[in-house]
Amino acid sequence: MFLTPETIAILILDCIFIVFAFFAFVISINIVKKWDLNSTSSLQYSLEKKAILAATIIKYIFVLKLPLFMFFVFTADKISGVITGAMCAAGVVNSVEFGLWLFVFKIINLFVFGFWIALHVKDMQDEKLSLTKLKFSIFLVAFLLLIIEIAYEISFFASLDVDKIVSCCGTLFSVASASSFSVIFMIPNNIIITIFYATFFLYLVSFFLKSELFFFFSNLVFFIVSIISLILFFCTYIYELPTHHCPFCFLQKEYHYVGYLLYVTLFIGTFSGISGSILSLLKPHHSKSYYKVSLFFNTLYTAIITAYPVVFYIKNGVWL
Amino acid sequence: MIRCKNISKIFNVNKPNELTALKEIDLKFKEGELVILKGASGSGKSTLLSLIAALSKPNVGEVIIDEKRISKMPDNFTSLFRRENVGFIFQKYNLIPTLSAYDNIILPLIPTNPNEKQLHKRIDELLKTFCIEDKKDVLVKNLSGGEQQRVAISRALINNPKIIIADEPTANLDAKLSLDFIEIIKSLKNDATTILIATHDPLFFDLDFVDKIVELKNGEVIDVSHS
Amino acid sequence: MKINHYLIGFAVSSLFRRGTKSLFVLFIFTALIFLLSSILFISNSIKEELNLTLDSLPQIIVQKLQAGRQTNIELKRVNKLLEFQGVQSAVPRIWGYYYFEKAGVNFSLVGIDAYDKQYKNSFANIVKNVNFDALEKTSSMVVGQGVKKALSENYYKNYFNFIKPDGDFIKVPIASTFSSKTSLESNDIILMPRSLVLEIFGMDKTKATDIVLSVANPEEIPTIAKKIKNLYPDTRVITKSDLKVSYQNIFDYKSGMFLALFVISAFTFFMIIYDKASGLSSEEKKEIGILKALGWKIDDILQEKFYEAFIISFVAFISAIILSLFFVYTLEAPILKEIFIGYSRLKPSFDLPFILDVQTIFLLFFLTIPLYLAAIIIPSWRVASMDADEVMR
Numbered sequence: 001m002f003l004t005p006e007t008i009a010i011l012i013l014d015c016i017f018i019v020f021a022f023f024a025f026v027i028s029i030n031i032v033k034k035w036d037l038n039s040t041s042s043l044q045y046s047l048e049k050k051a052i053l054a055a056t057i058i059k060y061i062f063v064l065k066l067p068l069f070m071f072f073v074f075t076a077d078k079i080s081g082v083i084t085g086a087m088c089a090a091g092v093v094n095s096v097e098f099g100l101w102l103f104v105f106k107i108i109n110l111f112v113f114g115f116w117i118a119l120h121v122k123d124m125q126d127e128k129l130s131l132t133k134l135k136f137s138i139f140l141v142a143f144l145l146l147i148i149e150i151a152y153e154i155s156f157f158a159s160l161d162v163d164k165i166v167s168c169c170g171t172l173f174s175v176a177s178a179s180s181f182s183v184i185f186m187i188p189n190n191i192i193i194t195i196f197y198a199t200f201f202l203y204l205v206s207f208f209l210k211s212e213l214f215f216f217f218s219n220l221v222f223f224i225v226s227i228i229s230l231i232l233f234f235c236t237y238i239y240e241l242p243t244h245h246c247p248f249c250f251l252q253k254e255y256h257y258v259g260y261l262l263y264v265t266l267f268i269g270t271f272s273g274i275s276g277s278i279l280s281l282l283k284p285h286h287s288k289s290y291y292k293v294s295l296f297f298n299t300l301y302t303a304i305i306t307a308y309p310v311v312f313y314i315k316n317g318v319w320l
Numbered sequence: 321m322i323r324c325k326n327i328s329k330i331f332n333v334n335k336p337n338e339l340t341a342l343k344e345i346d347l348k349f350k351e352g353e354l355v356i357l358k359g360a361s362g363s364g365k366s367t368l369l370s371l372i373a374a375l376s377k378p379n380v381g382e383v384i385i386d387e388k389r390i391s392k393m394p395d396n397f398t399s400l401f402r403r404e405n406v407g408f409i410f411q412k413y414n415l416i417p418t419l420s421a422y423d424n425i426i427l428p429l430i431p432t433n434p435n436e437k438q439l440h441k442r443i444d445e446l447l448k449t450f451c452i453e454d455k456k457d458v459l460v461k462n463l464s465g466g467e468q469q470r471v472a473i474s475r476a477l478i479n480n481p482k483i484i485i486a487d488e489p490t491a492n493l494d495a496k497l498s499l500d501f502i503e504i505i506k507s508l509k510n511d512a513t514t515i516l517i518a519t520h521d522p523l524f525f526d527l528d529f530v531d532k533i534v535e536l537k538n539g540e541v542i543d544v545s546h547s
Numbered sequence: 548m549k550i551n552h553y554l555i556g557f558a559v560s561s562l563f564r565r566g567t568k569s570l571f572v573l574f575i576f577t578a579l580i581f582l583l584s585s586i587l588f589i590s591n592s593i594k595e596e597l598n599l600t601l602d603s604l605p606q607i608i609v610q611k612l613q614a615g616r617q618t619n620i621e622l623k624r625v626n627k628l629l630e631f632q633g634v635q636s637a638v639p640r641i642w643g644y645y646y647f648e649k650a651g652v653n654f655s656l657v658g659i660d661a662y663d664k665q666y667k668n669s670f671a672n673i674v675k676n677v678n679f680d681a682l683e684k685t686s687s688m689v690v691g692q693g694v695k696k697a698l699s700e701n702y703y704k705n706y707f708n709f710i711k712p713d714g715d716f717i718k719v720p721i722a723s724t725f726s727s728k729t730s731l732e733s734n735d736i737i738l739m740p741r742s743l744v745l746e747i748f749g750m751d752k753t754k755a756t757d758i759v760l761s762v763a764n765p766e767e768i769p770t771i772a773k774k775i776k777n778l779y780p781d782t783r784v785i786t787k788s789d790l791k792v793s794y795q796n797i798f799d800y801k802s803g804m805f806l807a808l809f810v811i812s813a814f815t816f817f818m819i820i821y822d823k824a825s826g827l828s829s830e831e832k833k834e835i836g837i838l839k840a841l842g843w844k845i846d847d848i849l850q851e852k853f854y855e856a857f858i859i860s861f862v863a864f865i866s867a868i869i870l871s872l873f874f875v876y877t878l879e880a881p882i883l884k885e886i887f888i889g890y891s892r893l894k895p896s897f898d899l900p901f902i903l904d905v906q907t908i909f910l911l912f913f914l915t916i917p918l919y920l921a922a923i924i925i926p927s928w929r930v931a932s933m934d935a936d937e938v939m940r
Contacts, residue, residue: 005587008806009913012813016921023925038392040377042333048394049932052845056924064917071909078906124846127397367936375840375936395932396844403842414837418564426553427838431847433551479842 002160006075011157013068014150017061024054025143028136035133051132055120058139061146062113069106070260073251083166089248091168096159098152105149110267112142115275122279122286131282169246173231185245189233196229200302207295212277215291219273222298226266230305237308242320262304269297322349322372322483322514327381327391329367329539341367342378342539349516351482354509354529357518359536365518368536369485372516373406374398385483403428407476411488413468417461421452421471424460428479446474450504466497473504484508486517490524498523554847558854565831572823573859579816580867580915581874585883586805587907588875592899599900601791605759606768608785609775617783619754624779628760631774633767639755641744645709645737650697656748658741677723683740687722693734695724712749719743813914817922824926832933839935848931856923860916868911876901 027050036044076089086092093099116138123131173185199222206218231247238250238258251259276290313319329342342364349355357365370376371383374390375398383391390401408414415424425443426434447453450470455463460471469489476484486505490498502523508515509529517524525533535543562569609628611620620639628637641658659679677689688707690698698707698721706720719739745752762768772784838848874880876899884899 003803003806005806005910005914008810009910012810013913013917016917020921020924037394040379040382040392045377049845049928052396052849052932053925053928056849056928060920060924067909068913071913074906074909124396127393129394370936373840376934396846399839399842399844399847401842402840406842408840410840414833414840416834416837419560423557423560428841430553430557431551431843431850433553475841 002079002157004075004079006071006078007157010068010072010075011154013064014153017064017146018150020057021061021143021146024057024139027051027054028139028143031136032133032140035136037129037132048129051136054136054139058113058116058120058142062117065110065113069110072106073248077248077252079160080168083160083164086166087168087249088246088252090172090246091166092160093248094168094172095161095164095166096156099156102149102152102156105145105152109142109145109149111271111274112138112145114271115278116142118275118279119282122283126283134282169244169249173245173247184228184232187232192229192233196225196233199225200298203298204295207291210288210291212280215294216274216277216281219270219277219294219298223266223270223274226270226301226305230262234305234308236320237312240312240320258304262301265297265301265304269294269299269301272297321351321386322347322516323384324348324368324372325381325384327371327378327383329364329371329376330379333379340539342371344381345539345541347534347541347544349514349532351514352509352512353531354505354515355517355532355534356524356530357516357534357536358520358525359518360520363536364539365536366487367539369487369516369518372483373402373408373485375402403432403479405482407479407481407484409472409476409484409486409489411491413472413492415460415468415472415475418459420457420459421447421463421467421474422456424471425475425478427475442478443474446477450474465492465494466500469493469497469501473501477508481513483514483516486515486519488519488521489517490519490521502527551850554851555854555858558851558858561851562855562858568823569859572820573863575816575819576859576863576915576919577867577870579812580864580911581871582812583809583914584868584907584911585871585875585880586809587911588871588903589880589884589899590805591902591904591907592875595900595902597794601787601794604787604790606762606765606787607760607772607775609758609760609779610783610785611757611779612781612783617757619750620757620782622753622755625755625758627778628758628775631771633762633764633771635761635763637758637760639758641741641750642756643744643748645747647697647701649701652697653735654694654697655736656744657736657738658744659738660741677725677738682722685720685722686740686743687720688737688739688743689723689725690721690738691734691736692724692726694737695721709747711747717743717747809914813918817918820919820922821926824923825929827930832930835930835933836935839933845928845931849927852923852927852931853920856920860919864912864916868908872903875899 027047031047031051031054034043035047073089076092079092080086080088083092083095086095093103096102116135119131119135119138123129123135199218203218203222206214209215227247231245235247235250236242236244238255239246248259249255250262251257272290273294276286276294279290280286280288309319324345324347327342327345328340331337331339331341345364345368357368359365367376371378371391372385374383374393377391381391382389385401385405388401390398393401402408416427422443425446426439429439444453447456450473452467452470452474455467455471460468463471469492476486490501493501498521505515505517506527506529524530531546533543533545534541535545609620609624610617612618622639625637625639628634643656645654645656646652647654681687682689698704703721706718708716708718711717725738744750760771762771768786768788772786775782775784835848839845843851874883879899
């Protein structure tokens, strides 16, 4: 077990999350099975109250998970000083086989929990509580996702080995690596850039068409393409090194923590797009303001990420 | 319009101390009516009022107000309904004694995050109407019974309610203050507010502006008289 | 979303109206954060101090072993060691511990030679500042500040009488005192000419305590260490990274113990808060009933409770951090530091270097505030979802 004050903090919070999420899980099962708003039984009455407890617990978990995600990256960065060969969080995450999965689940859960809360807010606006059954069914799945994430996290800290020599971002994110990434690295830069801006264009089209389903998919695709193009192309301009493809190093102080800005704008932009369009599909009278929020943040992200190569070209007169 | 549709309320269901507080009550009150609920203590007056205000739910039947089935609404929405439509005057005032008169009066509006200017205007109006302007910042526990009563009424009126519910409003007042209270009720009646008063104070029984007197006994309606 | 300052105002007044209860919670929460932040501040500082010490350690130390115990090493091996490729310098060290019975402390006696290459930067500085020729001529010593204090407490103001192995006294005058940037190591040190150290310990003149090497390319250290081991099978070769790891291990073990203790006290805290938040007076119950009758939603009451918790946490957090900064860096963490370092009796006291980083603050936040919030969720919900018709009875 790798115990530092940071990992202990994360583990304590994991324990709290498990216990409380379990309460919410039990409540959810009861609601999914027995919810009937027309009934005046004391059971229904107590379920209505418990639904509020479950929602409060889920809000609590989500509100903490947001900063905790960054804290996790920060911690992994710090641990990289102790693990031989690791220079940033990428090396630490990669030092354990399922490190990448832990990360994927963390991101999925942020989206799922965030969406759940958006759904809850929507639900509470209508006195028929027509989304209650749906939202607690979704939580049943979210709970399992959370448990998987926490299980991965605990075994991650348990299997971190100080004596093991790991390879870091330099080899991890390159053509030579044997990881699942390597295939993607075969794609030439100009195709990557074309795909990225084409996706953004597609996204803009979906914004003006105002079709929920189209908007949902364009956001989802934009998120995935953004992450891939960031690793493959754009981050080399942040590091000003053609061979450095790490999605973590620019979270560090040397790059003015710009990674946090990039990830947060991308998250808000695509999250509001994705969750907003699902809510609109569920409830046709949903306010359309999420379109604007999503457009603003996704455009901001695109602007910042575009600025890096452009500024580099202006300064140096060449591309990397 | 307030419609009580065949409601029953039973406390401690399936327990040895089971108690039927209300039995198959069926009542209709029109908008702007002043209704007196009459009966000895324990006759079910307060229980009926709390069901109408959706403070608790009937075991059988339902309460419908302006086509809203308020007895079927979830807790958060019944609160919202009260905040927007109901003003309460309780028997023991139910003020928070350690807060000032002003702080007590704004209580119903706190969750709505009201506009400061409008709020001040409204409170000043109320304080003036009930002649307690100089008591604004005095802690409620330091006020006299009559002053507390006026603070409680101000609080009930702060949200411009459509329905005012009063539970034994004169039980703790002397004869003069009770008459003052009746004057206040009379003036409210002119604003087309529905007023429900549960009381066994005979002062209320032969007022000429009362629209309806409902008499309860052991949880059942035994008489409805129109004046 | 607009912040509802009426609700915040109500939360503040609600805390004041239940003054004793709020103060009690505030007090234990502050105490918890204070304890934790003090531990973290001290451990950060000691870590920093250790790192400074470790940086100034020699790259390789060669010791001779006999029957499994360390023994003095022949001086003639120095030249052999210098012949290894990559070795920049090899310096024999003469040093040892001298137990001063009256004060019950150990002094580290270190023999120095102005013409030898100094193996530690801090010593090199001292040698530069002190008139070494005079030291040699008068057979006197330079002492660390901690030593000076221990001596003068026992009325040795200007000199000290060392007892040689054969029982004879040897009187050594104090030429001056010194301090270095890492007070952890320099406090118990006495520097004196080599010949004097040899005499006090009764050591053979052809031998040294150990030999320290410096290597031009740090990458070569493991290879050179291996070669030395092959040449002299009776030696123990210690590299800097070996030392670093063992220091780190001891240190992590200690802070780990404290964190285990913290987990227990955090759990206790959780239970106390849970209990306090659950135990409602009839007055409070009535108040909630009134609020609900007046149209407060369950969510409004929960929000108000959250504001209360936030105010308490914020006040406790800020005041605990200020208190522990004062405690650790102004008062030098009495009691707590001693426990943490563990050898206070033998090592004279030292200053903690000031370190405060954002990450520690975040860490403190995640270790404390969520705990408090978690403890109040269920009790607050219970209160908020009570039936409001209580007020009508």
